[in-house]
Amino acid sequence: MDPQVEKAYQVASIVATLSSQIRILNEEYNQTLLYYFNGGTFTANEQRLAFLFGLVNKKIESIVLLDDNQTPILVDDIKSFTTELLARYKEATNLMYYKHKKIMTSKTIESILDNV
Amino acid sequence: MSKGVLIFALDGNFKYTSLAEIAAKRVKEFLNLPITLVVNTDYVDSGLIFDKIIKIESDIGQNRVLHDGLNSFTNIQWLNFTRCQAYDLSPYNQTLVIDADYLISSNHLSLCFDMNKDFLVFNSSFDLSENRRLNEFVDINPFSIQFYWATVFYFKKTPLNRVFFSFVEYIKNNWSYFCSLYQIKDPKFRNDFAFSIAIHVIFNHKVSKLFGFIPGKICYSIDKDTLIKVSGSKLSFLLTNTIDNKLQPVSVNNLDVHVMNKNSILRVINE
Numbered sequence: 194m195d196p197q198v199e200k201a202y203q204v205a206s207i208v209a210t211l212s213s214q215i216r217i218l219n220e221e222y223n224q225t226l227l228y229y230f231n232g233g234t235f236t237a238n239e240q241r242l243a244f245l246f247g248l249v250n251k252k253i254e255s256i257v258l259l260d261d262n263q264t265p266i267l268v269d270d271i272k273s274f275t276t277e278l279l280a281r282y283k284e285a286t287n288l289m290y291y292k293h294k295k296i297m298t299s300k301t302i303e304s305i306l307d308n309v
Numbered sequence: 310m311s312k313g314v315l316i317f318a319l320d321g322n323f324k325y326t327s328l329a330e331i332a333a334k335r336v337k338e339f340l341n342l343p344i345t346l347v348v349n350t351d352y353v354d355s356g357l358i359f360d361k362i363i364k365i366e367s368d369i370g371q372n373r374v375l376h377d378g379l380n381s382f383t384n385i386q387w388l389n390f391t392r393c394q395a396y397d398l399s400p401y402n403q404t405l406v407i408d409a410d411y412l413i414s415s416n417h418l419s420l421c422f423d424m425n426k427d428f429l430v431f432n433s434s435f436d437l438s439e440n441r442r443l444n445e446f447v448d449i450n451p452f453s454i455q456f457y458w459a460t461v462f463y464f465k466k467t468p469l470n471r472v473f474f475s476f477v478e479y480i481k482n483n484w485s486y487f488c489s490l491y492q493i494k495d496p497k498f499r500n501d502f503a504f505s506i507a508i509h510v511i512f513n514h515k516v517s518k519l520f521g522f523i524p525g526k527i528c529y530s531i532d533k534d535t536l537i538k539v540s541g542s543k544l545s546f547l548l549t550n551t552i553d554n555k556l557q558p559v560s561v562n563n564l565d566v567h568v569m570n571k572n573s574i575l576r577v578i579n580e
Contacts, residue, residue, distance in 0.1 A: 198558070231425075232425025309543065
């Protein structure tokens with residue numbers, strides 16, 4: 194290992210490394226939550242999903258939604274759109290859970306970085 | 310419609326073409342798109358990475374200091390005056406332009422081609438270090454317009470985009486005037502600033518079919534940080550805390566990163 198890297202590993206704080214990695218993991222999570230549909234960008238967050246489930250329960254089949262950039266996008270099959278968005282949410286949160294757990298149970302800086 | 314990636318690699322006393330080879334291999338791996346390289350030398354593509362190579366004459370360069378981690382720096386020639394030619398040089402109807410020091414580790418950018426927008430840029434950024442607050446990447450100065458990145462952008466060949474790139478060239482040719490108009494203190498020409506001004510004038514920052522933002526944030530590490538390892542989609546860095554100069558190791562997975570320490574990219578790949 195390069196001496197500078199070795200020294201950095203020795204003097205770096207495990208708490209600071211955890212904090213940095215969790216912050217980067219959050220960014221990766223935010224990117225994984227993004228879902229693209231009909232030229233629009235939708236973040237698969239809890240608020241959007243709750244609204245969509247409301248529409249599905251009301252048996253509304255198609256609607257215009259504003260995407261993350263406030264662009265109106267026609268969603269002609271809300272049920273399948275909701276299913277896709279939920280799948281994206283589950284994928285992102287499962288990945289986050291798995292990586293978060295691995296990072297938080299790591300005992301050394303090397304293992305934290307290996308588990309990213 | 311044809312689509313592909315355009316990379317500018319104008320060699321001065323720093324070999325941007327070597328960087329471009331690394332960036333291009335990652336484009337092939339993660340985006341699987343054809344790549345065109347723009348050079349100012351008689352570069353020969355020995356690895357057959359590029360689909361097309363375009364040679365242009367470069368303007369006189371500027372000089373800039375490029376740090377290599379905390380302890381060393383060099384003065385390099387910065388030949389950045391030709392980005393406004395992207396529209397004319399690109400052989401594609403839909404073009405993604407990336408810097409040679411932008412390391413792709415995901416297929417995130419392939420979505421630009423499906424977003425039904427004519428022009429896309431990043432409007433927000435994510436510094437890998439949590440101990441820095443670099444306002445220079447938020448606004449072009451505290452009292453002026455929003456900052457947009459020219460590191461990565463996407464455009465379609467449309468009449469308005471032709472006007473956009475012509476206007477970027479106009480800004481470049483009248484840089485001292487625009488510097489004073491937009492209160493830019495550093496007189497060096499920067500494509501980021503020229504693009505920010507052009508977006509302000511042409512698109513008025515308004516999201517429409519003509520203009521939009523690449524979803525997510527552009528991740529970056531500054532030139533005082535060091536890339537120490539590349540393994541597939543995983544990049545490892547030593548980040549510098551600019552307050553106390555402490556080094557913080559971090560790893561990034563599945564995120565594309567603008568690695569400003571160009572020397573460290575070459576070092577890691579050649580190891």
